[in-house]
Amino acid sequence: MDEEQRNSEIEKIANLMVHDGVSPDEQDSGKLEKYKNQIKEDCNLNDEDAMKLVYETLLFRKLKSSDSGDLLDKGSDFGAGFS
Numbered sequence: 001m002d003e004e005q006r007n008s009e010i011e012k013i014a015n016l017m018v019h020d021g022v023s024p025d026e027q028d029s030g031k032l033e034k035y036k037n038q039i040k041e042d043c044n045l046n047d048e049d050a051m052k053l054v055y056e057t058l059l060f061r062k063l064k065s066s067d068s069g070d071l072l073d074k075g076s077d078f079g080a081g082f083s
Contacts, residue, residue: 036050
């Protein structure tokens with residue numbers, strides 16, 4: 001999967017999560033199963049890679065909703081390792 005396809009899928013899943021009222025802090029794998037299965041279907045990924053993309057989508061949502069204009073300043077809050 002190329003970067004453009006990956007980003008498109010993350011945005012699609014993020015929108016589904018918002019529509020479903022799923023918190024960006026959700027960690028219950030049962031609640032996230034729907035999104036993992038959608039990613040597997042859309043991108044032909046295995047369970048592990050699809051779940052990684054689900055968690056990347058949650059991180060994307062947290063960063064997107066951040067009140068800081070500078071994501072590099074907030075990166076360490078999410079363990080992204082930005083310096």
